[in-house]
Amino acid sequence: MIAIVGCGPAGISAALYTLRANIEITIIGTRQTALALAEKIENYYGFAQPISGKELFDIGIKQAKRFGCRVVAEEVVAISSCDKGFKILTPNPSEEFEVSAVILATGKQRGKVDIKGLLEFEGRGISYCAICDAFFFRGKKIAVIGDGAYAIAEANELLNVGCDVTILTNGSEPEVVSGSSIKLITKKIEIITGRERVERVIFEGGEEFETEGIFVATGVASSMDLARKLGVLTEGDRIVVNENGETNLPGVFAAGDCVNKLCQISLAVASGTVAGLSAVKYVRALRGELEK
Ligand SMILES: Cc1cc2nc3c(=O)[nH]c(=O)nc-3n(C[C@H](O)[C@H](O)[C@H](O)COP(=O)(O)OP(=O)(O)OC[C@H]3O[C@@H](n4cnc5c(N)ncnc54)[C@H](O)[C@@H]3O)c2cc1C
Numbered sequence: 362m363i364a365i366v367g368c369g370p371a372g373i374s375a376a377l378y379t380l381r382a383n384i385e386i387t388i389i390g391t392r393q394t395a396l397a398l399a400e401k402i403e404n405y406y407g408f409a410q411p412i413s414g415k416e417l418f419d420i421g422i423k424q425a426k427r428f429g430c431r432v433v434a435e436e437v438v439a440i441s442s443c444d445k446g447f448k449i450l451t452p453n454p455s456e457e458f459e460v461s462a463v464i465l466a467t468g469k470q471r472g473k474v475d476i477k478g479l480l481e482f483e484g485r486g487i488s489y490c491a492i493c494d495a496f497f498f499r500g501k502k503i504a505v506i507g508d509g510a511y512a513i514a515e516a517n518e519l520l521n522v523g524c525d526v527t528i529l530t531n532g533s534e535p536e537v538v539s540g541s542s543i544k545l546i547t548k549k550i551e552i553i554t555g556r557e558r559v560e561r562v563i564f565e566g567g568e569e570f571e572t573e574g575i576f577v578a579t580g581v582a583s584s585m586d587l588a589r590k591l592g593v594l595t596e597g598d599r600i601v602v603n604e605n606g607e608t609n610l611p612g613v614f615a616a617g618d619c620v621n622k623l624c625q626i627s628l629a630v631a632s633g634t635v636a637g638l639s640a641v642k643y644v645r646a647l648r649g650e651l652e653k
Pocket of ligand 1: 389390396399403404437467
């Protein structure tokens with residue numbers, strides 16, 4: 362089975378090619394797509410009249426469903442390697458998947474958190490990946506910045522290595538609260554400070570929170586977050602792929618705005634096609650249907 366993460370133009374295009382090759386797939390994605398922000402599209406082939414991004418998104422989903430595939434409306438919080446290939450985790454335990462290949466089509470990372478001091482301490486106590494870095498912080502008092510399922514997933518990774526974890530929602534009400542040993546502070550953050558490394562968070566009003574490390578897990582896990590956790594090469598805000606949509610990790614493909622320099626629907630569709638066909642070839646080779 363192939364999992365496609367993202368149901369925008371790149372993910373749906375990859376899905377159409379895998380489905381028509383008779384490979385079982387699951388698409389996991391939400392409606393938070395760049396398309397939804399596009400009020401009017403008039404430069405994409407085949408539409409005599411402008412179409413809204415939302416309408417185009419819905420048409421794409423219907424098109425994939427026509428071939429009988431499931432579109433799971435969940436957020437992917439982590440992808441890890443497993444015996445079968447890859448395990449896809451969502452906040453809903455009944456919607457977790459073990460697959461032999463993954464296509465990342467999660468779009469461009471947008472609107473990450475802007476907090477004073479955050480950039481200054483990157484690499485000096487600030488991390489964006491619990492699976493990658495939790496080990497270095499084992500047993501320490503750690504803050505996770507975020508307010509949703511992704512923040513909880515990162516907090517749980519840190520609990521697993523004995524950290525004392527507090528989620529800082531930076532002024533918003535948490536979407537989900539779970540895990541009794543995870544503490545919560547909802548105050549708005551003024552600044553992150555320290556000397557050589559991160560030492561404290563100062564909230565608006567002056568209250569302070571001492572910490573030995575901060576994990577940033579705001580919003581939904583982005584293509585960069587998911588890729589980094591898997592050990593997939595990234596460069597700036599893009600996943601590195603070759604001309605076949607293959608990443609450096611066998612079985613992981615990527616397409617769309619998360620790989621393209623120019624972010625346009627036509628290019629997302631094209632790269633989805635390439636990644637979809639490459640994933641089909643990979644799965645068939647695994648099954649012994651093709652020479653690798
Ligand atoms: C304001 C605006 C106007 C635009 N106008 C045009 C235009 O006129 N013409 C044009 O060609 N292009 C336009 N674009 C660009 C176009 O929208 C993108 O190039 C295109 O949508 C990229 O497709 P994609 O599939 O790569 O990513 P997206 O469309 O962003 O889709 C990403 C998918 O991944 C999902 N996802 C992300 N993270 C996760 C996660 N952790 N778990 C599960 N799912 C996840 C999202 O929910 C979504 O389903 C515009 C973009 C913007 C922002």
